[in-house]
Amino acid sequence: MDTIPDPARRDTSGNRDSLHQRIMRDIEQRILSAEWMPGDRIPSEQALTEQYGCSRMTVNKALTQLAQSGLILRRRKTGSVVKRQDTRTAILAIYDVADEVKSHGLTYRYTICERLQRHPTMQETTCPGFREKEALLALTVLHLADDEPFCLEERVISLSAAPDAAEESFADLAPGAWLLNHVAWTSGEHRISAESSNARVSKLLKVTKGSALLVVQRLTWRQGEPVTRVRLNYPGHQHRLTADFTPIQGLRPNS
Amino acid sequence: MDTIPDPARRDTSGNRDSLHQRIMRDIEQRILSAEWMPGDRIPSEQALTEQYGCSRMTVNKALTQLAQSGLILRRRKTGSVVKRQDTRTAILAIYDVADEVKSHGLTYRYTICERLQRHPTMQETTCPGFREKEALLALTVLHLADDEPFCLEERVISLSAAPDAAEESFADLAPGAWLLNHVAWTSGEHRISAESSNARVSKLLKVTKGSALLVVQRLTWRQGEPVTRVRLNYPGHQHRLTADFTPIQGLRPNS
């Protein structure tokens, strides 16, 4: 059938890729070029072992990775097949606001507009995960790019998860970055929505009242206990989240 | 140091996990529970081989997966260490509109509001990827949930990438689903923003003019050639994108 791609597996001089990587990319390429369509059968491990003149472990490693990245389905007896394409998943990077501003080549600065310790509001106890009567630290932070308002951050920190936060001034490090360095988290959730800006947010962000805001809410837990809840309000006209995606799930090449 | 977790590697009866999976989860658990903090050294493959009484390949498989999922860093000579946590990546699922509506338990319906063949506008040639004078099919589709407007889709299809689309009525299958079944793609991009609705969109979605819209733009390429560009306008008050995330990059457990 196919010619053996390269009988000499190992160049004595410049061997860039490992063999299992090359097998993986060969198959990946045939799938992405639509040479092998969804449902088509992929040669068995035995067949690939002969084709590449290597051991089964090496082939297995390649196919296992392809299965993990969502390109193929593996079934016993019937063999592996190309998986149906699906646009559903994309990897979305939501950066730290400071990194985001600096990546645009602008100067970054922030100010703490408001800071108070309080207990959960009615809304907070009903909605996500904060317990009643828990001590919370509420912060409002304005992030500026070239001294113009860029993003308004409304954050609530659980003082049971991060007791040190009560004594922290956040003068040198914004609360988001500080938390990342001081408290470990085990799971999180992003909620992205569009809202019309209210009077308070409009004033701080210097946008007209009622204009569209892109709102990113992030909730973070540590072993099931809420750590922090943050709401990032971006003026809709100037901000945009982007997410590249490929049929290959998992890690991006530009990581 | 540590007790050997389970000297008998293989239960004769109920062995649920493979050994490399268990090693992986053991280490993962210690990292997520903050027992091992960022920068801490992970036992060498040799040490783990002895701890678990297995071969090095098995340990290697576990550590390789942990490295791929972004939990650890592997370096020769110095060994593997726990990686610094990072909130940047999240997996975002952007579903087909029909699936999305049905998942809320509502009835789904769509209507094609507008359809025309045209060439790229000035804006399109300057911005993303459509060539000049290419034949395009432009569609406006209104998606309804329980017969109420749910999302307005503005789509442009490249007729060189999908020639069959010119003859297709899209009566049985909405353009998005039709394309997924008929044209393979190799890369894509999502752009998420918030905008105030203009007169045309407001009228079709039955929202007040100027209200906040969540706008999801999706661009799809096939081998560098643009396939389709779609703009999904959701009324901001009723829609929200959510994305769960963990320190573990890659596949979600609920896939």
Added chain:
DNA sequence: CAGTGGTCTAGACCACTTC
């Protein structure tokens, strides 16, 4: 130089699934 990970082999046994 010595420690560590990166890769590979040539077998082996088992589990699952379809025939």
Added chain:
DNA sequence: AAGTGGTCTAGACCACTGT
């Protein structure tokens, strides 16, 4: 029963990197 993938072993050689 037979084909296929899932896992594991006990070695091996090499590449990289810090001391």
